[in-house]
Amino acid sequence: MxxxxxxxxxxxxxxxxxxxxxxxxxxxxxxxxxxxxxxxxxxxxxxxxxxxxxxxxxxxxxxxxxxxxxxxxxxxxxxxxxxxxxxxxxxxxxxxxxxxxxxxxxxYFIPYSYERHQDLVQWAQQSMDCQHELLGQTLDGRDMNLLVIGEPDADKKAVWITARQHPGESMAEWFVEGALSRLLDDEDGAVRKLLQQHVFYIVPNMNPDGSVRGHLRTNAAGVNLNREWAEPSMEKSPEVYLVKQKMAETGVDLYLDIHGDEGLPYNFVAGCEGIPSYNDAHQALETKFKDALVAITPEFQTKYGYEQDAPGEANLSIACASVGEAHKCLAFTIEMPFKDNADLPDADYGWSVNRCRQLGADTISAIYAVAGDLRSN
The missing domain is CATH 2.60.40.3120 (Immunoglobulin-like)
Incomplete structure (x- = not known):
């Protein structure tokens, strides 16, 4: 043995x-x-x-x-x-x-290997609709990969998706794989319509060093990237620094940060209720997105989730709040379970690869539902 x-x-x-x-x-x-x-x-x-x-x-x-x-x-x-x-x-x-x-x-959950990550990036760049951009390197010298879906244009809105700031939350990259499979399907009508007026900027793995090292939550230096968005640095958190730098160039009209939650057996989102600029219009847009996703898939729900921040008390070092405030845009953290979806349990597989991928694909439909209402920079 x-x-x-x-x-x-x-x-x-x-x-x-x-x-x-x-x-x-x-x-x-x-x-x-x-x-x-x-x-x-x-x-x-x-x-x-x-x-x-x-x-x-x-x-x-x-x-x-x-x-x-x-x-x-x-x-x-x-x-x-x-x-x-x-x-x-x-x-x-x-x-x-x-x-x-x-x-x-x-x-602990289904691994998403660095080798598969590299394959995903190379597969995506085969599409005529995808450009692969190297943002820079991590502390361990790995690539920070950005996939740009659609033709960039100053008049188009920018949709950003980042995944796996916490490397142990491997379900996040399975989610991105499903989203990419939808976005790169040139026969998908909703996607074709979206790409007429939107460009998607996708970072499939924000923390490749932590992923390879077998970390739960931090990068090579032991830094929790999702507490670095206020003041990232190339010395401690180059992953966030590089992405924020690119966001400043493109602007952000919608931001989704994909995660997994250890305790709650549900899929849910956390929004921007506590950011200083939060208002009725932002709340209405959040509600429209959530209602759309509830209507699209029984895998998503709004009853269970995190306690909402009080007005003005959001932690602006967290990605969702930081980006939502800086760009005055719709921004969500999407959380998936390590266990199972208690609303739709599967005793044999629990929350699985296929379900992660499907939620990623379904989320594109929710983006489509709010696309016309996104606040532009």
Whole structure:
């Protein structure tokens, strides 16, 4: 028996692995940070034998509530991921599984590899409607990729989508994959209409360093990028600095920042209620977007979500609030679950790759619904 995490986005420390019924593990912290919750490892063991894997430091992870009613994911081929029996006693997370094959991967959520990210970017640039722009490099020297969908023009409105500021929230890049598949379909009427008057600026992965390192929430320097939007720097947060710089060039008329939430088993959005410039027109536009998405898909709801900021009390270091205030535009954080959508549960797969992709594609329809009302800079 052997356990390893020496691969892209791998994260686990082995305390003891002498017998399948008592495997002791711990999740590593993000570099230069106390955040941890993401795990991704491979087990070599005997097929047909139950393996009991205890993550002993689960109770002190970043979001312990995330373990409640949670089931870990497993895969034999790294394509199909399914849920396996998992329990949490307030201190330890226990994964119990009888593998059908000699090796199996386990993960907190379905990984989106850096290799797949590179493939996504190269695939997208094959479209006549897509331009691929290099914004710069991360602290580890990885590329910051921007995909520009549509022909830029000063008279067109700018729609920005960023994903995976928090690298462990891999569902965000699966969402972007679905959105891109829709935007690059030249037979999609809604998209063709949108691109007549809009340009999409998409960053599929805001945090490639943290993604490869197996971090939950931070970049290579241990910085939470979604607290850097007030004063980003090339020294600590080049990812945000470069994107903000480009936003200043293009303007922003609609901004979506894609995330995952550890605790809430729902898809929801967080808006800009607390920014200084928030007004009735902004609220009406937010409502129209949410109502459209509710009408489009049962995967989205508005009953459950984060508590709204009081007027004038938004944290302007967070992307959604920062961009919404700076550009006086419609801006949302879109959150998806690590667990499942409790309104539409799937016992075998939970919230899955296909559902992430579909929500990404459906969100283009919600953008279409509000496109004519977007405030231009």
């Amino acid at each position: 052997h356990i390893t995490a020496q691969f892209d986005s791998g994260n686990i420390d082995v305390i003891e692995a002498n017998s399948p019924e008592s495997i002791r593990l711990a999740i590593r912290k993000d570099n230069e940070s106390d955040f941890y919750q993401w795990f991704h490892f491979k087990l070599y063991g005997e097929a047909g034998v139950e393996h009991v894997m205890t993550i002993e430091n689960a109770g002190t992870a970043a979001y312990p509530v995330g373990w409640e009613d949670y089931s870990a994911l497993a895969s034999y081929d790294r394509e199909t991921w399914f849920r396996v029996p998992t329990s949490y006693d307030g201190k330890q997370l226990v994964i119990s599984h009888i593998p059908d094959q000699e090796s199996v991967y386990y993960a």
